[in-house]
Amino acid sequence: MKYLKYLGFLLLAVVIILSIYVAVSEGNYNIKRSRVIKAPVEVVFENVNDFKNWENWSPWFEMDPTIVTSYPDTTSGVGSSYSWKGKDGSGSMKTISAIPNKEIMQQVDFNSDSKPEVYWNFTKVDLGTEVTWGMRGKNSFGEKFYWLFKGGIEKNTIPIYDRGLELLEQYILTELEKHSFESLGAVDYGGGYYLYQTTSCKIEDIEKKMSEMFPIVIKFMSDNSIESSGKPFTLNHKWDEQNNTAMFSACIPIKERVITTDDVLTGYLKPQKTFKTIFKGDYKFANEAWETAYNQLVAQGFTEIPGAEPFEFYVVGPKDSRNPAKWVTEIYIPIK
Numbered sequence: 001m002k003y004l005k006y007l008g009f010l011l012l013a014v015v016i017i018l019s020i021y022v023a024v025s026e027g028n029y030n031i032k033r034s035r036v037i038k039a040p041v042e043v044v045f046e047n048v049n050d051f052k053n054w055e056n057w058s059p060w061f062e063m064d065p066t067i068v069t070s071y072p073d074t075t076s077g078v079g080s081s082y083s084w085k086g087k088d089g090s091g092s093m094k095t096i097s098a099i100p101n102k103e104i105m106q107q108v109d110f111n112s113d114s115k116p117e118v119y120w121n122f123t124k125v126d127l128g129t130e131v132t133w134g135m136r137g138k139n140s141f142g143e144k145f146y147w148l149f150k151g152g153i154e155k156n157t158i159p160i161y162d163r164g165l166e167l168l169e170q171y172i173l174t175e176l177e178k179h180s181f182e183s184l185g186a187v188d189y190g191g192g193y194y195l196y197q198t199t200s201c202k203i204e205d206i207e208k209k210m211s212e213m214f215p216i217v218i219k220f221m222s223d224n225s226i227e228s229s230g231k232p233f234t235l236n237h238k239w240d241e242q243n244n245t246a247m248f249s250a251c252i253p254i255k256e257r258v259i260t261t262d263d264v265l266t267g268y269l270k271p272q273k274t275f276k277t278i279f280k281g282d283y284k285f286a287n288e289a290w291e292t293a294y295n296q297l298v299a300q301g302f303t304e305i306p307g308a309e310p311f312e313f314y315v316v317g318p319k320d321s322r323n324p325a326k327w328v329t330e331i332y333i334p335i336k
Contacts, residue, residue, distance in 0.1 A: 031157050032119075032134030035165040039172045041122050041129040042322035045101045047172055048120055048131075050076035051093070057167040059160050064088065093118065114138060131168070133161050178325040179281025181289050183296035189332055191271035192229065195221060195264050196251040198237070203246050207283060210234065213250035220264040221252065229253045233313040235269070251311075269311070274332040275302050279312075282324035293331045308334035 037044055047053045052075045055061055067086035074080045081094035090111055097105040104120040116137030123130045135157065197213040214232055221228065230253035238247040251267065258266050275297045279289035297304060316328040 028136075028138050029154060030134065030136040031154050031161065032132055033158060033161040033165060034130055034132040035162075035169060036125060036127050036130050037165075037169045037172060038128040039169075039176060040322040041101045041124050043172060043176070044129045044131055044168075045104075045122050046323070047168065047175075048122075049095075049098065049104060051080055051082040051095075052076075054082075057164065057171040059164040059167060060084075060086070062163070062167065063160075108135070131165065133165060135161075175325055176282070176323065179279070179285045179289075181280075181292040182278045183293060183300070184276045184278065185300055186302060186335060187274055187276045187332075189269075189272055189274045191269045192253055193255070193257050194233075194251040194253045194267050194269060195226070195258065195260070196235070196249040196267050197264060198247070198249040200238075200245060200247040203239075203241070203244050206246055206248065210250055214252070217250060217252050217264050220260075220262060221254075224258075226254055226258060229255045231313050231315050232317075233311050235267075235309055235311045237309055272334050273336075275300075275304075275335045277331040277333075279329040279331055280325070281327060283327070283329075286329070289329070289331060293333060297333055297335065302335045305334045305336055310334065 047057075052071060055069065061067055064086040067084050070083045072081055075082060078095055078098050081092060083092035084090060091109055093106055093108045095104060095106050097103075102122055106118040106120075107115055108118050109115050114137050116135050119132075119134045119136070121132040121134075123132075195217050197217055199209050199213065201209050220226075232250070232252050235249040235251055236246070237249065238245070240246065249267070251269075254266075257268070260266050275293065277289065277293035277296065279286070279293075281289075294304075310331070310333045312332065313330040314327075315330055316326060318324075318327070321327065
């Protein structure tokens with residue numbers, strides 16, 4: 001019995017010592033991890049800002065596939081939130097502040113004694129976006145005691161945050177590559193006037209030339225108070241893959257004919273029967289889109305007009321969205 005008594009005193013002493021140690025130990029923490037993602041900052045911010053996207057990359061969903069989430073009407077921006085329930089417990093998170101494309105502040109509730117703050121910082125860099133994901137707070141006595149036997153909150157959280165940023169990058173890069181082609185068949189294009197500039201260049205320089213020409217046309221319209229009547233488009237005059245050259249015009253539709261004396265000219269696209277294809281995605285898939293359009297044109301029994309000039313409208317482009325997967329281009333090929 002003496003031994004049991006001494007053992008009881010020893011255990012009590014250990015508990016007291018551990019309690020004192022835990023009580024005086026540092027409870028504050030600030031854990032953060034960073035990663036550079038080769039994507040526009042707007043795209044990275046958008047994916048983090050909407051809680052519904054988290055299921056696509058959150059490391060906790062990978063660790064526990066049984067997690068069940070609940071979403072309110074608002075899942076993006078200040079005031080948005082979501083809650084979850086999994087094998088390791090339940091919790092919720094809400095966004096308390098946000099500066100578009102710069103930072104997000106959130107509060108997480110693990111249904112415990114403390115509610116740590118989760119923060120995100122987004123910085124444009126040469127390679128894309130540097131994203132920092134962090135969490136800071138103060139552990140309660142019970143939480144400090146728990147983490148004492150788990151190796152510490154930092155040791156357990158850092159690998160999870162590293163994995164989360166890796167999964168976020170994988171998901172975003174996969175999303176940026178998404179593209180599709182849909183051929184709608186024969187449509188009647190109504191035609192109309194347009195302002196334009198024309199150039200010849202190597203095929204690989206087309207995008208660069210377009211970025212130089214469209215601003216000139218837009219400035220001319222602004223200087224002369226001319227309103228656009230539609231989305232910008234390019235009119236393809238010649239395409240010579242053998243010599244790697246192309247001749248095209250950068251055009252913007254207008255309501256009526258304008259007499260010009262500058263290097264910006266007025267043209268007229270006549271009403272005509274065309275084969276229409278909708279291309280969604282990055283312009284780097286444009287060649288594939290045109291090949292699909294021509295292949296479908298033949299497959300559906302149509303014939304291109306020899307010498308005709310096909311054209312493409314940029315319905316949604318870089319100025320509308322920084323996410324190339326959301327760009328929409330309409331391809332029109334004149335047919336008999």
